Amino acid sequence: MAFHEVRFPDNISRGARGGPERRTQVVELASGGEERNASWANSRRRYDVAFGIRRADDLAAVVAFFEARNGRLYGFRFKDWADWKSCLPSGTPSPTDQAIGTGDGVTTDFQLVKAYASGGQTWTRTITKPVAGTVRVAVDGVEQFSGWSVDTTTGIVSFTTAPATGAAITAGFAFDTPVRFDTDTLDVTLDIERLGSITAIPLLEIRR
Structure with missing residues (x-):
């Protein structure tokens, strides 16, 4: 493209x-x-x-x-x-804003997404253009300050070591x-x- x-x-x-x-x-x-x-x-x-x-x-x-x-x-x-941004307009992005995947002990790449929910229905939007320096990532609610990187041209978060099976991967960002x-x-x-x-x-x- x-x-x-x-x-x-x-x-x-x-x-x-x-x-x-x-x-x-x-x-x-x-x-x-x-x-x-x-x-x-x-x-x-x-x-x-x-x-x-x-x-x-x-x-x-x-x-x-x-x-x-x-x-x-x-x-x-x-x-x-x-x-x-990944949160409400009045808020500041936090590493637990959006669920981007669940660890399986093998997968290292996770796509940034944003969920739009209302009345029990949810639509999930793929985020491909995060703003450099704004992405924050957490595993099981604990922010990770190292061991991962993000491609700001695709929105893919890559971990050096695959998150453990069942671990909740979340992120916050501007895009x-x-x-x-x-x-x-x-x-x-x-x-x-x-x-x-x-x-x-x-x-x-x-x-x-």
Whole structure:
């Protein structure tokens, strides 16, 4: 996958609009009832970052970022300010935030994930772009300060020695969302004061 490990400017992403989307087929029956089927097993996020542009310098930064990514060609990191860490928005990531696996005495690699739970239902999201220096790991509730590493390009935590059978592996972290531009054209408008604006700058989450 063509991807640049660089983050879209935070000061512009802070004003973005967007969030998760799902694809559901709804068939209306002759009786007036309906049948619903999920076309996607996982959600995908869309954003529009045009709302974060507040001055001409912001516009210049976005144009430069767009050109450096060759439009839709290269993916990049994006901080979703509504959902960017393993805990609640008001909290600080701790090593017991998210369950990422159970030891079996053999497995050494564990994928970072984030669980979204409500009303007895849970959906688990794979986290592939943790932020360097933010990942914390615990085994059976005890934080591990050594004996493991994390690949910030894949979100895989690797232990030097496989955790014991039955050991609960947990982690806390901040993360970015892998996205790409969903357009090959930036439609820039310049007004008489030589300020600029762009009607829309769509971003689309990249799923594996």
